[in-house]
Amino acid sequence: MFKPKLVTSLLLFGFINYAANAQEYFPERGEWQSKPPQDLGLDQRKLDKAVKFAQDNEYSGSRDLRLAIIEGFAREPYHQILGPTKKRKGPAGMVVKNGYIAAQWGDLDNVEMTFSVTKSYLSTVAGVAIDKGLISSADDKVGQYVWDGTFEGAHNSQITWRHLLNQSSDWSGELFGIKDWADRPPREGGIDEWKYRTLNKPGTVMEYNDVRVNVLAYSLLQVWRRPLPEVLKHKIMDPIDASTTWRWFGYDHAWTTIDGQQMKSVTGGGHSGAGVFVSTYDQARFGLLFLNDGKWKDKQVISKDWIQQAITPSKPNQSYGYMWWLNQGPRKWQEVDDESIYYAAGFGGNFVVIDRKNDLMVVTRWLEPNKMGQMMKLVLDSVEN
Numbered sequence: 001m002f003k004p005k006l007v008t009s010l011l012l013f014g015f016i017n018y019a020a021n022a023q024e025y026f027p028e029r030g031e032w033q034s035k036p037p038q039d040l041g042l043d044q045r046k047l048d049k050a051v052k053f054a055q056d057n058e059y060s061g062s063r064d065l066r067l068a069i070i071e072g073f074a075r076e077p078y079h080q081i082l083g084p085t086k087k088r089k090g091p092a093g094m095v096v097k098n099g100y101i102a103a104q105w106g107d108l109d110n111v112e113m114t115f116s117v118t119k120s121y122l123s124t125v126a127g128v129a130i131d132k133g134l135i136s137s138a139d140d141k142v143g144q145y146v147w148d149g150t151f152e153g154a155h156n157s158q159i160t161w162r163h164l165l166n167q168s169s170d171w172s173g174e175l176f177g178i179k180d181w182a183d184r185p186p187r188e189g190g191i192d193e194w195k196y197r198t199l200n201k202p203g204t205v206m207e208y209n210d211v212r213v214n215v216l217a218y219s220l221l222q223v224w225r226r227p228l229p230e231v232l233k234h235k236i237m238d239p240i241d242a243s244t245t246w247r248w249f250g251y252d253h254a255w256t257t258i259d260g261q262q263m264k265s266v267t268g269g270g271h272s273g274a275g276v277f278v279s280t281y282d283q284a285r286f287g288l289l290f291l292n293d294g295k296w297k298d299k300q301v302i303s304k305d306w307i308q309q310a311i312t313p314s315k316p317n318q319s320y321g322y323m324w325w326l327n328q329g330p331r332k333w334q335e336v337d338d339e340s341i342y343y344a345a346g347f348g349g350n351f352v353v354i355d356r357k358n359d360l361m362v363v364t365r366w367l368e369p370n371k372m373g374q375m376m377k378l379v380l381d382s383v384e385n
Contacts, residue, residue: 024359025099026288026297029241032281034101043382047095047103050378055105057375058091059349059366065113066273072347073271077182077191082251083267083274088112088348092280093364095379096288108280111245112365115346118275121236121248121286122217122268123165123323125228127306128235130161134223138162138309138322146222150175150215155199163202164216165322166314170200171212176254176265178272180211206317213268213323218256221265225258228266239301240289242282249274268323271347280365287344287352287361311342333373336380345369358383 027033037044061068066085073079092106129135135145138161143151151157156171163169172180181194184207200207217228224231229248237246250266251274257263267274278286289295294302310322318329321342325331328339343353349367353376362379364372 024292026292027099027241027285030243032101032284034104035097037097037102037382040097040100040102041384042095042097042102043384046378046382050095050375050382051093051103051105053371053375053378054093054364054367055091057368057371059368061348063088063090065270065348068348069271069273073184075187076185078179079182080272082178082253082272083270084249084277085270085273086111086113086277088366091364091366093362093367094280094284096284096291096361096363098359099288106280106365109245111247111277111279112350113270113348114276114278114283114350115270115348116268116275117283117344117346117350117352118248118270119213119268119323120344120352121232121276122213122220122228122266123310124236124302125220125224125231126161126165126216126322127302127310128231129220129223131303131306135161138165142219146219148222150218155202159202161216161219162322164212164219165310166206166316166320167208167212167323168200168203168206168314168316169212169215170202170205170207171215172199173215175211175215175218176251178211178214180209183209183211204316206314206320210267210269210271214254214265217250217268218265221256221258221263227263236286236289236301237282239299240285240296242285243279246276246278246282248276269346280363283350283352283365284361284363287354287363290352290354291356291359291361293356333376335373335377338380341376343372345372355380 037047064087089107089110094101095103142159142161143157159169159171185194248266250264254265255262256265269275293304294300294307311324312321313326314320319326319331324342325345327333327341341355343351345351349369351364351372353362
């Protein structure tokens with residue numbers, strides 16, 4: 001018979017041992033450990049099939065992304081390249097399980113454009129501002145913080161941070177010479193009809209629009225009062241041990257004066273150039289932060305509360321939260337049943353997919369966008385129950 005003290009000691013040891021085993025692996029700066037898929041509860045053969053699928057289904061647009069952008073957005077009136085672009089390489093990506101690399105393909109160190117995945121970085125910068133109390137609530141009117149005329153008028157004055165974050169603001173105006181109605185206009189109608197449309201009440205209709213996303217970036221610049229790439233570096237990328245190779249660009253002419261200093265207002269996407277340029281490894285670190293509910297090692301980099309807000313379906317679109325897509329509602333992948341999965345998505349097949357149930361993350365670069373559901377299904381098929 002065990003003595004009580006010995007039982008207590010053994011139970012305590014068991015708890016400590018369990019807690020130690022429950023700790024997540026986090027890659028150190030400049031390295032990332034791999035493990036054989038079978039050691040992570042994955043079927044090697046099925047995972048290899050998923051990797052081959054990603055390699056065989058490269059995005060069909062030009063590897064010269066300047067050309068791909070022009071071709072992709074040619075129907076927009078006045079569209080032009082306004083920020084940096086970069087030629088891309090072939091497909092690349094990672095499957096990460098329990099923090100370890102289970103599979104990888106392509107050049108993971110190459111810095112690439114990431115287009116609208118940038119929006120998820122931008123949303124995170126907003127989240128840090130709310131965590132720190134720089135913004136009291138997502139339901140505050142943005143005009144309380146940005147009073148330079150950007151949010152004047154009967155319509156724009158009603159816009160809250162939430163409306164900008166879930167793309168339901170229908171903000172009307174011009175930012176750095178780009179008119180809101182000229183960005184992804186309806187396929188029917190003409191310029192006069194687009195210009196003088198009836199505005200939707202903020203919070204009622206989700207409309208994907210980069211000008212309004214850039215208004216969010218401009219507004220956050222007014223709040224932080226320092227360049228957003230600097231905020232992202234110090235608050236997110238440095239704490240997750242990212243490399244120093246990533247960049248966040250704005251349009252060439254998108255300068256404004258903050259406290260007497262000229263600062264660049266960055267973009268939330270790259271369909272006129274600019275946005276976040278980042279390696280696959282660093283993109284995966286960003287994804288791993290979210291997979292672990294905002295915690296990196298022993299530091300809570302961004303609050304769990306913010307992440308929960310960011311991945312809560314918005315009323316205007318059940319597939320969209322705060323610049324993260326959700327695998328539910330009208331944009332649900334037909335091949336994947338799990339509605340708790342969420343992801344960042346960008347032009348050209350840039351995805352960061354978060355699967356918390358399986359402690360799994362998938363990053364893809366240059367996969368045909370309409371193939372991501374199939375790709376994720378193949379990865380999930382490799383999970384051994």
